[in-house]
Amino acid sequence: MPSRLIRALAVAAFALLPMSSALAQDAHPDWSGYYRVATARQLANTGFKQDYPGEQLNALVTPHLQPWAKARQEATDGIAEDPGQVCLPTGMFRYPVMAGIFAWLQEPGRILMVFSNINTAGVKRVYMDRDHPKHLLPTWNGDAVGKWAREADGNKESDTLIIDTLGFNDKSWLFGGMQPHTEEAHMIERIRQVKDGLLEFTITVEDRHALTSPYTYKRYFAKQASNEMPEEICNEDPDTWHEFRNAAIKRDREKAAKQAQQAQ
Amino acid sequence: MTREALREPTAYRAATTGSGPARIFTLVAALLATLPCAAQTAPKAAPNLQGVYQAIPASATLPGGRKNQGSPSAISLLPEAAKQAKAFDLKRDPWKLCQPVGQFRMMAADGVKLEIVQTKTSVTMLFEDLAHGQRHSIYLTRQHPAKLEPSWLGDAVGHWAREADGNKEGDTLVVDTIGFNDQTWLNSQGAQHSDALHLVERIHPVLSGQYLEYKMTAEDPKTLAKPYSYTRYFKKLDTEVEDDPCDYQ
Numbered sequence: 222m223p224s225r226l227i228r229a230l231a232v233a234a235f236a237l238l239p240m241s242s243a244l245a246q247d248a249h250p251d252w253s254g255y256y257r258v259a260t261a262r263q264l265a266n267t268g269f270k271q272d273y274p275g276e277q278l279n280a281l282v283t284p285h286l287q288p289w290a291k292a293r294q295e296a297t298d299g300i301a302e303d304p305g306q307v308c309l310p311t312g313m314f315r316y317p318v319m320a321g322i323f324a325w326l327q328e329p330g331r332i333l334m335v336f337s338n339i340n341t342a343g344v345k346r347v348y349m350d351r352d353h354p355k356h357l358l359p360t361w362n363g364d365a366v367g368k369w370a371r372e373a374d375g376n377k378e379s380d381t382l383i384i385d386t387l388g389f390n391d392k393s394w395l396f397g398g399m400q401p402h403t404e405e406a407h408m409i410e411r412i413r414q415v416k417d418g419l420l421e422f423t424i425t426v427e428d429r430h431a432l433t434s435p436y437t438y439k440r441y442f443a444k445q446a447s448n449e450m451p452e453e454i455c456n457e458d459p460d461t462w463h464e465f466r467n468a469a470i471k472r473d474r475e476k477a478a479k480q481a482q483q484a485q
Numbered sequence: 486m487t488r489e490a491l492r493e494p495t496a497y498r499a500a501t502t503g504s505g506p507a508r509i510f511t512l513v514a515a516l517l518a519t520l521p522c523a524a525q526t527a528p529k530a531a532p533n534l535q536g537v538y539q540a541i542p543a544s545a546t547l548p549g550g551r552k553n554q555g556s557p558s559a560i561s562l563l564p565e566a567a568k569q570a571k572a573f574d575l576k577r578d579p580w581k582l583c584q585p586v587g588q589f590r591m592m593a594a595d596g597v598k599l600e601i602v603q604t605k606t607s608v609t610m611l612f613e614d615l616a617h618g619q620r621h622s623i624y625l626t627r628q629h630p631a632k633l634e635p636s637w638l639g640d641a642v643g644h645w646a647r648e649a650d651g652n653k654e655g656d657t658l659v660v661d662t663i664g665f666n667d668q669t670w671l672n673s674q675g676a677q678h679s680d681a682l683h684l685v686e687r688i689h690p691v692l693s694g695q696y697l698e699y700k701m702t703a704e705d706p707k708t709l710a711k712p713y714s715y716t717r718y719f720k721k722l723d724t725e726v727e728d729d730p731c732d733y734q
Contacts, residue, residue, distance in 0.1 A: 253604060308583045308731045310615070324622075326602050326609065328535060333602055335609065335620065343615050343728045362728055448606060450622055452638045456731075457668075459582040 249369050250380050252414060255450055257322045259419060259443040269415060272438035279398035281436055282426075290401050290431045297399040302472070304393060305341045306465045308455040310361040312393025313386060313408060314426060316342050324450050332367060332382070338453040347384050357388035359404045364388040374413065384410040395426065403430040418444035531645045532656050532690050534608065537726055538697055538719035539598045547696060547718055555715030557593050557672035566677060566708035573675035579617075580673065583731035585637040586617045587669030588662065588684060589703050593715055600726045608643060608658060615728045623660050633664035635680045640664040650689065657689040671703065679707035695721050 264270055273281045286294060305311040316323075316336065323342075326333040330350040336342030347367040357364050365386040372381045386408040395402050406428040415421045420442045427435035456462045546552045562570060580586050591597060591612065598613040610621035623643040633640050641662040648657040662684040671678050687700040697719040704712035 310728070310730050324609070326604055328602060328604070333611075335602075335611065343730070344611055344726075346725070348725075360727065361730060449624070450620075452620075452636050454585060454637050456582060456584050459577065459584065462582065 250414060251327050252325050252412075252420060252444075253327045254418070254444040255322055255324050255448055256420065256442040256444055259441040263419075263443045264441060267416065267419070269419070269421065269439075269441055271441060276397060278396050278438065279400075281438055282396045282400050283398055285432045285434060285436050286400055287431055287433055293401045294399045297401075299397075299399050301465065301468050302399070305455070307462065307469050308341060310343050310393065311341045312389070313345060313362050314393060314395045314402070314406070315397065316345075321453055322445060322450055335450070337450045338455065341455050345386075353385070353387060359388055359390035361390055361393060362386075363406075363408070372413070379413050382410075382412040384408075384412065386410075395431075401431060402426075402428045405430045415441075420444075531658075532694065533603055534601045534658065534688065534690065534697065535603045537598065537600045537722045537724055539722055540592075540594070540596055541696075541718045541720055542596070545718075548692060551691065551696075551698065551718055553715075553717050555593075555713070557590055557676075557713075557715070558674060559715075560671055560676060560703070560713040561710040562676055563708055563710050569677055570675040573677070575673070575675055578673060578675070579669055583617065585619050585669060587637075587665075587671070588619065588621055588639075588686070589671055589682075589701060590669070590673075591617065591619045592686075592699060592701055592717060598722075598726065599719070608660075611726065613726045613729050615730045617731075621660075623658075629661070629663055635666035636664060637666060637668055639682075639684070648687070648689070650691070655689050655691075657687050660684075660686040660688070662686075671708075677708055678703075678705045681705050681707050691718075697721070 259269075259271070261271075261274075283291075283294070300306060303311075321337045323337065324333075324335040326335060330348070332347040332349065334345040334347070336344070343362055345362060345365055347365045349367050349369075351366060353364050353366055363386040365384055367382055367384045370381045370383055371378045387406070389402070389404060389406045389408075391401070391403050391406075393402070394400055395406075406426065409425045409427075411423040413421055422440045422442065423437060424440060425435055425437040426432070541547070541553065543553050580590070586594075591614075592599075594614075600611045600613075602609045602611065606624065606626045608623040608625065610623070612619050620638065621641060622638075623641045625643050627642060629640050629642055639662040641660055643658050643660040646657050646659050647654045649655075650657075663682070665678065665680060665682045667677060667679050669678070670676055682703065682705040685702045685704075687702075689698055690696070691698045699717045699719060700714060701717070702712055702714040703709065
């Protein structure tokens with residue numbers, strides 16, 4: 222009997238070994254789950270509030286535009302020229318409102334944000350084990366790298382995930398108010414869990430060619446009770462999509478012809 | 486044996502049915518199995534599919550004579566469905582309209598590149614081709630809901646099974662998807678399916694995990710004359726996925 226007990230204890234100790242080593246290797250928090258912009262009700266009595274909620278974010282972004290960017294904004298057709306209308310990505314700068322629910326998937330070396338509206342928001346892949354490549358081809362969602370930091374949080378320290386994204390193309394807008402940006406756009410997100418199931422994103426956007434100075438705002442995302450992601454299909458009505466797409470092609474051709482004419 | 490029975494820890498069964506010292510030993514083992522860390526290590530038998538993969542060309546043959554077989558264009562439709570397919574305007578192909586094309590067509594596409602993200606509760610397939618809105622979220626910890634709203638992507642649930650792999654057994658992720666609407670096509674010739682479409686995918690790593698063997702079976706008693714299966718092999722790549730949106734330029 223005692224030998225069997227020793228054997229059982231040995232089995233128990235052996236079984237616990239992988240757990241302790243796993244904990245030592247991965248001391249960072251795991252925020253996996255399904256999130257959506259926190260509502261006023263979810264933030265009630267938390268002491269946190271959304272900066273410039275919803276469409277009000279335009280009031281923060283627009284005053285930072287350089288004169289050429291302001292002129293471009295005013296000349297833009299807010300519906301016909303919206304990339305999302307032809308199922309192109311709307312870009313990372315608009316996701317705090319546009320993307321609906323997103324899945325936060327955390328795996329070794331990478332964190333993924335998979336947006337339910339996958340045509341127009343896509344996937345944000347945050348690489349935790351590398352820096353930005355030296356030569357980046359501009360893309361809709363840019364190149365995102367992340368690192369964990371321990372930062373002061375009141376009288377204690379908490380884990381902050383800092384995501385640095387650059388390498389954007391210049392096709393998306395900074396927000397729904399048609400604010401343009403250039404390939405120099407740079408996005409920094411500092412993310413911490415301020416309470417169970419509530420992530421705080423402090424988002425800073427800078428673009429030396431389009432903005433007079435960087436802007437920063439906070440967005441809170443609440444973890445959803447359900448571990449599921451609803452489907453959101455961009456192009457359920459192909460006729461309307463065709464109409465917008467043809468208009469977009471025509472507009473781009475006219476713009477290219479005009480530029481060619483001016484160049485001569 | 487049911488899936489529930491497969492999941493029941495053997496040690497737990499022994500602890501509740503054994504006697505004397507053996508019962509103490511198995512009880513300790515059963516208690517360990519309930520610890521959170523044990524829960525994490527328990528599925529270690531299940532392979533980690535995480536990674537970026539690309540379909541091998543139709544002309545390629547892997548060791549063991551493994552090669553792609555079948556194609557969505559070879560399905561047999563019931564007469565009414567065949568008639569309907571002929572009447573369809575092929576310009577309305579969801580593939581050409583940046584609409585979701587459905588898992589059945591997507592996985593058979595030439596050179597399709599996908600990424601598998603695996604967590605404790607789900608396996609997600611993401612595609613470099615974002616234009617087609619395809620995302621395959623496979624839930625590992627639940628069954629299909631009793632009531633399902635028809636959707637483009639359907640409702641996918643998965644479980645791990647031990648299946649024959651040549652002359653040994655291997656772990657296979659079996660994915661069962663139902664709850665589709667009738668908006669996607671089964672192939673580029675306009676083959677429609679109904680909301681009774683049922684897809685079963687069997688995925689398992691082969692050749693030391695450097696490839697995935699992927700078997701897709703579609704059945705739809707309202708449009709298919711008989712269930713149809715195809716096989717694809719996907720090579721694991723050491724690369725990152727880039728997003729390829731529905732660009733009109």
